[in-house]
Amino acid sequence: MKNSNTISAIILLAVMAGCGGSKQSADDIIIVDVTKSYPDKELILQDFMDVEYIPLETNDEFVTQGDVLAIGKEIMLVKNYRSDGDIFVFDRNGKGLGKFNRWGQGPEEYISTFINVMLDEENNEIFIQEILGNNKGRIMVYDLFGKFLRSISKREGMNYSELQNYDREHLIGRETTVQIDEKSTESQPYAIVSKKDGSMVKDIRIGIKQGINTRLIAGGGGMVVDLTANTSSIIPYHKSWILMELSSDTIFRLLPDYSITPFITRTPSVHSTNPELLLVPDIFTDRYYFLETFKKEVESVPGFFKRTKLAYDVQENTIYEYTVRNDDYSTHKMIDIPFIKKIYAIDNEIAFWQTIEAYQLVEAYKKGELKGRLKEIAAELDEEDNPVIMLMKHKK
Numbered sequence: 001m002k003n004s005n006t007i008s009a010i011i012l013l014a015v016m017a018g019c020g021g022s023k024q025s026a027d028d029i030i031i032v033d034v035t036k037s038y039p040d041k042e043l044i045l046q047d048f049m050d051v052e053y054i055p056l057e058t059n060d061e062f063v064t065q066g067d068v069l070a071i072g073k074e075i076m077l078v079k080n081y082r083s084d085g086d087i088f089v090f091d092r093n094g095k096g097l098g099k100f101n102r103w104g105q106g107p108e109e110y111i112s113t114f115i116n117v118m119l120d121e122e123n124n125e126i127f128i129q130e131i132l133g134n135n136k137g138r139i140m141v142y143d144l145f146g147k148f149l150r151s152i153s154k155r156e157g158m159n160y161s162e163l164q165n166y167d168r169e170h171l172i173g174r175e176t177t178v179q180i181d182e183k184s185t186e187s188q189p190y191a192i193v194s195k196k197d198g199s200m201v202k203d204i205r206i207g208i209k210q211g212i213n214t215r216l217i218a219g220g221g222g223m224v225v226d227l228t229a230n231t232s233s234i235i236p237y238h239k240s241w242i243l244m245e246l247s248s249d250t251i252f253r254l255l256p257d258y259s260i261t262p263f264i265t266r267t268p269s270v271h272s273t274n275p276e277l278l279l280v281p282d283i284f285t286d287r288y289y290f291l292e293t294f295k296k297e298v299e300s301v302p303g304f305f306k307r308t309k310l311a312y313d314v315q316e317n318t319i320y321e322y323t324v325r326n327d328d329y330s331t332h333k334m335i336d337i338p339f340i341k342k343i344y345a346i347d348n349e350i351a352f353w354q355t356i357e358a359y360q361l362v363e364a365y366k367k368g369e370l371k372g373r374l375k376e377i378a379a380e381l382d383e384e385d386n387p388v389i390m391l392m393k394h395k396k
Contacts, residue, residue: 029262035277045326045392047287049285053377053391056094057095061099062386063386065082068353069117070118084101085103087101087126087146108151109140118163120168122168126141140152152195161173161233171192171193171195172191172234187207187247202258206243206245212271212276214226216298227296231278231280235282237253237284238394241253242254242263247271248270249271280294283351283352284351285351292307292309309321328371329371329374335354350391351393352392353389353391355389358383359383365381
């Protein structure tokens, strides 16, 4: 039988009542006023993250646009931005190890526009989650060379979103339905899923006052924008996970024993803002917790929202609006964290990554703008080479 955990508003009120006063300690729940203007702060990336650059090997077999799917301690999976079904396997030094393509309609094949790929180095397996289609969103499992091992089915009428590695035997994700119920007082479950057969072994739920419609009609053509596609509801943080529900005023932390505890709360309530002013988590490091706020309203470019980027300083217990700059450029090039992709690995070594095109590095090198290891790599590059992958890792 599945287990179920639910955090209610009663627990949240008790925690907030225990905080007291305006100054909070590092152990208190963090309170963010989403309507407040915060002071600006400029951050240097290398001050709080370790940075690794990986030039991808370029030859006739390995030509890729460098869209990173997953990174382990020894293996990196990469695809092209276009949907062609190719998956490239590199080692952590960027040397090409292999490439496979199982695109097709057969029982051992995936449709090309898969939505998620997970690398399990401990078991030498790759999990590829399909979009909904003829195969109804299966999860296909292959070895590191593309040999089919098995497929995993989801529950009838449900689909998994944001699937990630949880541990050696399980994945973690959201179990979602097609319909959005604004009257619901219970969020859709966070699911701990068996890697063997796809069965749910743990059902974790967050109690909410009321749901919100996460879909927005944008543009004259009636384009539908789903806010969940612009946010992450499951974020690894060391040996725990950050859980976010758009209709909840609280961001929670999932601990290894499956218990969940309030971590960050916002004021005023999302239900008292019109249009809804949303607070969403982004990246969590030892020094800073990066968050964003944005309004649920139509923008001039549908699907893109004007976001306010916030950083909670763990040491100072203070919130800032921030910019991050890369010290490996003499120009201190700005890093735009909200548009940098995240890597979710079991050991949580890597917080996020960025692709740097070879021609951009060659140009910066010629202008004398690079330093250190990045300068050394750029000196050996040709403009037509594969991109360089920039990894931002938690400091050791």
